[in-house]
Amino acid sequence: MAAPEEFDVVVLGMGPGGEVAASRLIDAGLNVAVVERELIGGECAYWACVPSKTLLRPAEVRSEADRAAGVRGAELDWADASDYRDGMIRHLDDAAQVKGYVDQGATVIKEAGRAVGPGRIRAGDRELAARHIIVATGTVPVVPELDGIDEITAWTNRETYTATTLPRRAIVVGGSAVGVETATFLSRFGVEVTLIHRGGSLLSREEPRVGELALKYLRESGIDVRLNASPHRARRDGEDSVLELESGDDDGASVAADVVVFATGRTPRTGGLGLESLGVELGRKGEVVVNRRCRAADGVWAIGDVTGKLPFTHVAKYQGRIVADAILGRGHEARYEGIPRVVFGIPEIAAVGLTEHDAGRRGLATRSVELDVAAALARPWTYERKPEAHLGLLADTDRRVLLGAWAVGPQAGEWIHYAALAIRAEIPLDVLRDQVAQFPTFHEAYLAALEKLEL
Numbered sequence: 001m002a003a004p005e006e007f008d009v010v011v012l013g014m015g016p017g018g019e020v021a022a023s024r025l026i027d028a029g030l031n032v033a034v035v036e037r038e039l040i041g042g043e044c045a046y047w048a049c050v051p052s053k054t055l056l057r058p059a060e061v062r063s064e065a066d067r068a069a070g071v072r073g074a075e076l077d078w079a080d081a082s083d084y085r086d087g088m089i090r091h092l093d094d095a096a097q098v099k100g101y102v103d104q105g106a107t108v109i110k111e112a113g114r115a116v117g118p119g120r121i122r123a124g125d126r127e128l129a130a131r132h133i134i135v136a137t138g139t140v141p142v143v144p145e146l147d148g149i150d151e152i153t154a155w156t157n158r159e160t161y162t163a164t165t166l167p168r169r170a171i172v173v174g175g176s177a178v179g180v181e182t183a184t185f186l187s188r189f190g191v192e193v194t195l196i197h198r199g200g201s202l203l204s205r206e207e208p209r210v211g212e213l214a215l216k217y218l219r220e221s222g223i224d225v226r227l228n229a230s231p232h233r234a235r236r237d238g239e240d241s242v243l244e245l246e247s248g249d250d251d252g253a254s255v256a257a258d259v260v261v262f263a264t265g266r267t268p269r270t271g272g273l274g275l276e277s278l279g280v281e282l283g284r285k286g287e288v289v290v291n292r293r294c295r296a297a298d299g300v301w302a303i304g305d306v307t308g309k310l311p312f313t314h315v316a317k318y319q320g321r322i323v324a325d326a327i328l329g330r331g332h333e334a335r336y337e338g339i340p341r342v343v344f345g346i347p348e349i350a351a352v353g354l355t356e357h358d359a360g361r362r363g364l365a366t367r368s369v370e371l372d373v374a375a376a377l378a379r380p381w382t383y384e385r386k387p388e389a390h391l392g393l394l395a396d397t398d399r400r401v402l403l404g405a406w407a408v409g410p411q412a413g414e415w416i417h418y419a420a421l422a423i424r425a426e427i428p429l430d431v432l433r434d435q436v437a438q439f440p441t442f443h444e445a446y447l448a449a450l451e452k453l454e455l
């Protein structure tokens, strides 16, 4: 076999994590090869964050138009929305991205890559040697192994967010971020949606109150949410895809629809990558185990969802910056405190930091408060008729800093960042109380909530 092509860095997987690391290293003058089996941009750009947020936005505007005084007649237009979505996902074509990296001097290989020994990657018929390998291969969706699943029309995020026509009825299985966003999008575009969630509370990693509010808003928008229910068998009945449910109030019940969307989680894509040949350790869930600098083994780094850390695009990008800095000799440790978690429902559902449950497990002394934002501020009323918004804070009573926060309301994904910085920088409560927010904004809620904390 010919001698391998030599590089400073090979990036395996070009989602948001791989892209950030690669771009920084190329900019710094390193000789970089990027290996991508599908499309440069990854899951996020074509089948996840970008199309979902693009399709949720018109529904949000429509809902806001209904709620704002003095506006009449906003209508949703699926043909236009899906056409714009197609542009946003680049018509599933990454030719411009490939050209962009080639023009910057990178070697682009559109193949599935795998490690074949320390510092060695094989991609198609090419063999690459590199001082550094960055594993950024993301996740694959997990679909439960139900009896009869092959008989039904089963979708994941891929079919859902590239759909050209929408079904009349859909069942969404899973009540976490993907489930809540997908049910919201489909139902706002007129699909009859049943959401099946196996737990007693939606968004179960967040405060129970957040799940309660999410449930209220989903049900108010006409979604049939079934809690404590999960499918145990699938079958086809004529045109219908049917799920038979077990447990909870729905034991023995069945639900029929045109499609079943599985929003049942994702698992790190580490199989078949030859990672054992790099000396990489895999964790309990198949994730690449990394240290605080995202180092996985000698000359091997991992970033993004494959690391099993907070599985968000902004975290993948952050880790991309951490690894680029480490390779360029200005390494520093990643910190995961104060990273926002936003579910783009209608209204938005945002959280950051610890929940009361997490804090209790760490033995921290805490006090929490919930503010009815509409009762306390002017902004919700200038924004819409009959406003609703909620802010929750969790403080450490010994250290007198914020530990966690959640917000449910218009643009909550924007105003959660105030708490995110407070948590990350451990800003004392006294300083936060003395900070002045613009009138009238949702940010003013922090002062009202901090005063209610009485700390």
Ligand SMILES: Cc1cc2nc3c(=O)[nH]c(=O)nc-3n(C[C@H](O)[C@H](O)[C@H](O)COP(=O)(O)OP(=O)(O)OC[C@H]3O[C@@H](n4cnc5c(N)ncnc54)[C@H](O)[C@@H]3O)c2cc1C
Binding pocket: 012, 013, 014, 015, 016, 017, 018, 035, 036, 037, 038, 039, 040, 041, 042, 043, 044, 045, 047, 048, 049, 050, 052, 053, 111, 112, 113, 114, 136, 137, 138, 139, 157, 178, 269, 273, 303, 304, 305, 306, 311, 312, 313, 314, 315, 316
């Ligand atoms: C429906 C949905 C909506 C989401 N919305 C949001 C959101 O609004 N905000 C947010 O922050 N996060 C969101 N996420 C999560 C977000 O998509 C992920 O956190 C993000 O994509 C992770 O980036 P990554 O670079 O780790 O991996 P990915 O985006 O998964 O990219 C990994 C890349 O590696 C490639 N690859 C895999 N194996 C190989 C191989 N052997 N050789 C070569 N290439 C390979 C893949 O083809 C892929 O392109 C959403 C997820 C879903 C499912």
Ligand SMILES: NC(=O)c1ccc[n+]([C@@H]2O[C@H](COP(=O)([O-])OP(=O)(O)OC[C@H]3O[C@@H](n4cnc5c(N)ncnc54)[C@H](O)[C@@H]3O)[C@@H](O)[C@H]2O)c1
Binding pocket: 144, 173, 174, 175, 176, 177, 178, 179, 181, 196, 197, 198, 199, 229, 230, 231, 263, 264, 265, 266, 311, 312, 341, 342, 343, 344
């Ligand atoms: N706005 C955002 O940032 C955003 C949006 C969507 C997704 N994401 C990320 O994408 C990833 C995937 O999200 P997700 O919601 O699919 O995963 P998840 O792991 O958060 O939730 C999966 C849900 O499916 C349920 N489930 C699993 N197996 C089941 C079964 N057999 N029967 C019934 N229910 C079952 C679980 O109880 C859970 O509620 C997450 O990491 C999430 O953070 C982020």
